[in-house]
Amino acid sequence: MNKVIIKTENAPAPIGPYNQAVWGGSTLYLSGQIAIDPSTGELKMGDVEAETRLVMKNIQAILEHAGLTFANVVKCSIFLSDMNNFSKVNAIYGEYFPSAAPARETVEVSKLPKGVNVEISAIAVR
DSSP: OOEEEEOOTTSOOOSSSOOSEEEETTEEEEEEEOSBOTTTOOBOOSOHHHHHHHHHHHHHHHHHHTTOOGGGEEEEEEEESOGGGHHHHHHHHHHTOSSSOOEEEEEEOSOOGGGOSEEEEEEEEO
């Protein structure tokens, strides 16, 4: 199996020892994305809706760099700092999957990197 690293300047640079995404054969594994503006490297905290939109935009940039779209996504994991934000995050997330949504879980965690409210990772296939 070939392992190919995906790196685009249109998504945030990793903040630790990981990559934005890695091809493992025909499967693309996207690392969890948080609300970092890739053009400035700045964390964009605020309301959970704004964070979620930026997270999904970052995921989209990685997918596009790999030659994929949200239609290729087969699995997502959503991590929330507060499950009371579930409906807000779910509404925005759903805009990116108008039909044939991927498998998914959503869990509340005690803390997320840099104190964000939401982190989303994905698995896609070509």
